[in-house]
Amino acid sequence: MSGGLGPLPWGYVRRFGRVVFRQQQWKSTVSTHPKMPPCDFVPEKYKSYPYERIQKIREQNISPSLRMYYKKPLLLHQGHMQWLFDYEGRRYLDLFAGIVTVSVGHCHPKVTVATQKQLARLWHTTNIYMHPSIHEYAEKLASLFPDPLKVIYLTNSGSEANDLAMFMARLHTHNFDIISFRGSYHGGSPYTLGLTSIGPYKHGVANGFGCSTTMLPDVFRGPWGGRHCRDSPVQTLRKCSCSKGVCHANNQYIEQFKDTLNTSVPKTIAGFIAEPIQVQTGFGRTGSHFWGFQTHDVVPDIVTLAKGIGNGFPMAAVVTTKEIANSLAQNLHFNTFGGSPLACVVGAAVLDAIEEDGLQKNSRDVGTYMLLELAKLRDKFEIVGDVRGKGLMIGVEMVTDKHSRHPLPAEEINQIWEDCKDMGVLLGRGGLYNQTFRIKPPMCITKKDVDFAVEVFHTALQRHMERAAK
Structure with a gap:
């Protein structure tokens, strides 16, 4: 963990410069791999260049500004609805949908x-x-x-x-x-x-x-707002001075916008x-x-x-x-x-x-289900600072602890991200500090897919806590 304290052997909460240890000790209860939902689609056999040649061409002939995900970049071969297949036939649940472009499913019939x-x-x-x-x-x-x-x-x-x-x-x-x-x-x-x-x-x-900018109304990281301020099935845990149904933070952010108009x-x-x-x-x-x-x-x-x-x-x-x-x-x-x-x-x-295909309704039903399931992980893990979104557009913001809301260090986020990929789930990344997992799957995703994805994410978080405890 960060903060100069070295690895902490228990889940912890920082409060006013001190570290409060929880009584729960993290035990190795992680299964090898959560079970992936079945899929009756069989991809074609990959017949193009070997991985090493593809990688060499990438290094020599494609702009270096086009950065790739993961330590060993994926070589994808085929897609079917919410699934992607790599050159070796491995299947992945795609929760990023080509940076939110694949709306109805890969190669939708x-x-x-x-x-x-x-x-x-x-x-x-x-x-x-x-x-x-x-x-x-x-x-x-x-x-x-x-x-x-x-x-x-x-x-x-x-x-x-x-x-x-x-x-x-x-x-x-x-x-x-x-x-x-x-x-x-x-x-x-x-x-x-x-x-x-x-x-x-x-x-x-x-x-x-x-071009000028004004303050974003951010009820998790911004100066105003909290648990009564979102139009979302999941609210931030941050304390809020607003009464339910009446967002006073709204007026504060409007005043900031007026200040931009008056000064910039x-x-x-x-x-x-x-x-x-x-x-x-x-x-x-x-x-x-x-x-x-x-x-x-x-x-x-x-x-x-x-x-x-x-x-x-x-x-x-x-x-x-x-x-x-x-x-x-x-x-x-x-x-x-x-x-x-x-x-x-x-x-x-x-x-x-x-x-x-009823995909707007599916986005509402499956997306709300996923938000609520991910909120359970937020409540369980101190490093899951915020779960937000609406429908099938979800962000999970990672922090060192919920009190400071400091972004989780990149090397720790990267390992959680890599673990999810290795278990068959592809997540996006975003946020000012690249500290937020972006979950925007093809809108055809099912609740069974969500159960698998949440179990994978849960497993990756547990593995992270076990590494921190060593």
Whole structure:
């Protein structure tokens, strides 16, 4: 453990500079491997380059900025719904879904069939011509938005969509400055890097002029809020001055936003951009609503979509009002690949799969179940500081102890992460200090999968405590 005290032989709690030892001693009760749920899918035999050659090509020919997960990086070969298979046929439960892009499942049959049919018919023409799929998809996507959000621009990535949204806001308002939350991620392009507020993404070169940040309402790590302040099945354990159903912290964070308006930007701004929850929230993943902004009872002027929009296919969109769209139409704006026949068919098939497979309801039911199960681990382990989320978008923040909320050291988080992978569960990582496990699986995941994943995580945490006790 950290703090200069050396390894501690028991679970512990730091209080006011002292260490209070619990009576419970950690015993070796860890099973070798939790049992993985059955899967009747059989992957094809891997026939490509050997692992060592793949690794060498990666080192010599692929940008070193594209960092890989795990000490021994995974060489993945095939996917089926919530499962991934490596080159040796090992199966993994994917709880990160290609950084939250695989919404309905890897190689979902409905999406795959629709894509194959379009591949044989027409790949690409550019949107200077009409073709049925862009119009069918635009109508279907627009029907899911409230008025007046009915005009759609199709792009190739989330960064491009946010870039275009910034441009549209500036054109329409004739102002320049844009505000985002601290800790947010809005893309890695030179334009959007000004909105992205996470240190490791900053490269020390000029970018994103006219972008300012304001304080994120964080009821676990921020200065205000606590156990009565979340719209979530699981609340933080942090003490709170708010009464149930009345969040006083809300007003404090609003005052901070007003302070930003009064000190950091001109009197008029082009826009304020925010993730409804500081991760990807669309396409039914929150469970309660189809779009994250609907949970806040607001209708934005512009909405950007990416990640789950194409189930892993590279596409994104900007949805706005006719009035704002007309501001961009005063001059030429063109995107060669945005809205290709293939992309639009994929996007439409994803929307169909979400509806036909009941994936929004599944996100609500299975996601709530998982949140509550993970909250039990938070209550059991001192290093699990916070469990938060809604639907199938969950964060588990790791700390040295719940009182200080100091991030758990990277080497300790890494080992827990590696143990989960070795037992067959793939987790994401995030947070300002990379201290939060990100759990955003394909929305087809089942409660049996959740039981397995929670058991794996529980086992990894127990192993961590045993290592600390030696």
